[in-house]
Amino acid sequence: MSSNDPTLKDDASNNNNHDQTPTYKTYLCDPTSLYYDDYFCYSDDRTNLCLSRLKDITTLPVKIFNGLENIITLDLGEIGLTKLESGIFDGLSKLTQLFLNHNRLVTLPSGIFKELHSLKELYLNDNEFTSLESDIFSSLTNLTTLNISANKLLALPNTIFKDSRLLQELDLSKNGLTSLESDIFSGLSCLLRLYISENKLSSLPKTIFNGIKSLEWLYLRSNKLKTLETDIFSGLSCLSKLDISANKLLSLPKAIFNGMESLEWLYLESNKLKSLETDIFSGLPKLMYVNLFDNKLILPNPIFNRTKNLQSLILSSNKIESLTADFLNGMTHVTSLHLANNRLSFLPKTIFHRLVNLDRLALNLNKLKSLDAEIFTGLSRLKYLFINNNELSTLPDTIFHDTKSLELLSLDSNKLKILTPDIFNGLPCLRILHINNNELVSLPKTIFKELKFLTSLSLHSNKLFSLEADTFIGLSELKSLSISNNELSTLPKDIFRYNSTAAIKTTTTTTTTNRAPGPERIEIA
Template sequence: MFLIYLNILVLITKHTLGVCTVDNVRDSQGEISINQKYIYCRFENISSNFYPKIKSFFDYYNSDRLEWLEISNTDNRILSSVALGRLPVHDLRIHDANIHEIQPNAFSEVKNQITRLSLKNNKLSTVEDYYFEDLSLTDLDLSFNNITSIHEDSFLNSARNLETLILKNNFLSELPPRLFQHNHYWRLTHLDISFNKLVTFHDQIFFSLQSLVELRMNNNDLKYLDENIFSTNRKLNYLYINDNKLHSFDNLNLATSIIRLINASHNAIHFLNFSNNVDIETLDLSSNGINKNFSLANATISHLLLDNNNLESTHDTFFTYFPSLSDVSLANNKLKQLNPNLFNNIKRLTKLNLAKNYLRSNDLSNVPKLLNDLRLSSNNLTEITFQSLHGFKHLQVLHLDHNQIRKIALGSFKDLNQLTELYLSSNKFTVLDMGVFVGLNSLKYLDLSYNDLHQISGNIFYNLRALKVVNFSKTKVKYSNLEEILIHLPNVEQVGLADNDWACSRIVNIIHKFGKKVIDVGDYNITNVEGVACHYEEIVAKNSVSLNRSETTINIDRVVSKFDTIVVLLIFLNVMFGFILLLTGIYLSFKFISFISKSNTRNNYSITNYDQELEL
């Protein structure tokens, strides 16, 4: 009970007094920067005495070394100028502070200091024109609030220097038509209005944003976009319109002739036509319900994503107008066969993803030979014939996992001299024939997991000298087989052994005897060796290290066990024989006693008769 009261007291103290600390800035990789620091205040109310509390930090570290001031987990419904004071900071972040309203001139004392302002995760419902009137910002983040309306002059004073504006995860159903209609927004490069409730835009709303590089308007309720809405955004490189309700684009006018990414996935687009030829590096049209009648014109595309659609088949001209395609993904469709002429016009195709369809083994003959990455996971492949992969001399990555493959013909991989990764997991292999891996001289990664390979010879792997990782998880591979295999694979660094029901000592022996690492699968909640589940075995020979001696001991135990069984059986027969003899003895004894008794009775009767005769 005392501990409960103590915790409550600590919590109250924190909320009353607040906690401010100085910490090192970390980069995107988590590396610490010794010379860059920031102030982090939790449970600290933003009041008139806030700045005096943290002034010592600025005096000690020098404001130039302090990257930002972050205030969070507090309760300040109204933000005022009295509360902020004269904070000598360029980057101010007030998060989770329950701010509902910003008073006029709230930032007047810091207008010459703050250039980056973040007010995310608060309770702002509107953005008034006076909220940021004193500031000249480069970055403004108002995400994760309750904003339903924005005044058209809300960002006007900051417009000349504003580069990034984030309004995502609010409740905006519309934007004021003149929100960006001033020429002051010439520096804005990143605009994020995603995850709102926007239904449509004024056709000229983005006209003034001529420096815009990235526009995120995904996850709204957009059904229509005017064909000229992006006609002045000459520097637009990244356009996110995914997860809306868009149906088509007819003569979409893009001011830029080159754009790196258009993400239009998760819509209902069946027709996409550009007014002028556009060079698109990546076009994502996944999850649009696209079928073979889909139309796409006036675009030069390098990477085309058509995953998760309704494609059951394709006609000869489906890719005719896209000769520059280098990467096509048709994963998770309903393709039952590949049109023989489908890829004839694509001369630069190097990566093809056909995973999660219904393709059969004979469809491999219709796949382009110049690929360096081919993915056929989760199809209906049943075998790999001698001709299936003939001519794939540039192939580096091959996924054949999660199929029904029972046999790979000898010589199937003979042309795959450049292959570095081969995935054969979750098939129906039981035996791999000698010579099956001929040609795979550059192979570095081999996945044979989840196959029933209870019979496998180490000699099969004799030519895989470059192999670094091999996965035998859930293959029923035996220790004796693996020992033989690893002799032929001197450069292997990692071995997958999960789900093979091995004794822990055998896995340890693989690590120490061969110097290999096992692939960690995270089985740390049970008996394991480096994340691979295993079980203890009964050690008969004390201090036995050699597994061969251990196996010999196990064989001796089996012989002893058989001998003990015979002995027990003989003892049982002896006991039964003795018991039968005992019963026979008792029976004969009773018979003998009965006979004597009857004899005595007769004798007595005879004597009595004789006495009677004498008396007479």
């Protein structure tokens, strides 16, 4: 701060005059002051003060809040603070919210919060703290929310939270924590949400969560955990959300989730799991969401048969080569199923038959060579179906007859050589259809006749030699049509005649040698 700062002169003059003590008016209500805030000074509200409009203020005068005994909320976030004067918050006994986030604070003076007995929320996140004193929060006995994420903390004193017994939310994420003491959370019986993600934890003490039985959310994402003790979550009967994703877990103990009858959301993606015990999820009656994306799972046996309330299951990007017909039995509430990017070459024809509520199904990026005509039987609520990037050369004529709610169908990047005239019949809701990057030589002229609401059709990168004049007849809602990169030499004159009132705008692209230019996009106003 400059030596010419008028507030410093005010401080000096006031210090020489023992009859006057600087107050908030000295700094906030003097138009010549660096901290002048006309809104606050002329407002009837003296309970909320936000100084976030200030920038590059490395420190604040120790008496700047003097006289604001009734202030409730104080926002000092994002102003550039590098240090705080000892005693700066003295007298603010009614303060309930304090924001010190997104500054450059490295340390906190001892006892800086000693008079903030009413404080409930403290935000210290996004600073540069490397350590905190063990008693720094000892006076904050009413604290319910504490955020010290995104700092440079390598360790925490074992007793740092011992006096904050009313804490409900604690965020320790995005630091450099390499270990935590076994009883660091002991006594936090009111804690509901705990975030420890994005640290460097390679292990956790077996009893670390024993004292926080009310916990509802626990985030351990993006650490370096390789193993977890069998009883690590024992007693967390209220936990509804658990995130252990992006660690280095090779396996999970069979009974690791025992007693977690309230668990609804489970994130296990981006680990190195190779297998899971058959009954590992059997004691989770409320489980709705499981994400196992990006592991090394094979899963030869059914492990979800007892998860009756499961709604979303993500198994994409694993090493699953086959699934048994009963693998998904009992999952009647599932709406979203992701099996993409595995090694599936075959699917039992009845594997999806009981998934009557399925809304989204991803089978793309596998090695499927064929599909049974009844594979999608009973999926009357299915809206999004991805079968692209497989090795399909043909499709049964009636394969989509039960998927009457289908809105998006992706068949691109297969080896399809022919499609039957009626294959898309009975799909009145279909809006997006991708058949590009296949080996189609021709199309039946009535193949799209029932797709009245189709808005996007991709046929590019096939081997189409010709198209019938009526190929696209009736597609009055079509906005985008891609037929580039085919073998088309001519197009029928009226091929894009949708109806008498449609305004058609075409954009063409130059094709490769010996190929005539063709419309790539048709926009209908």
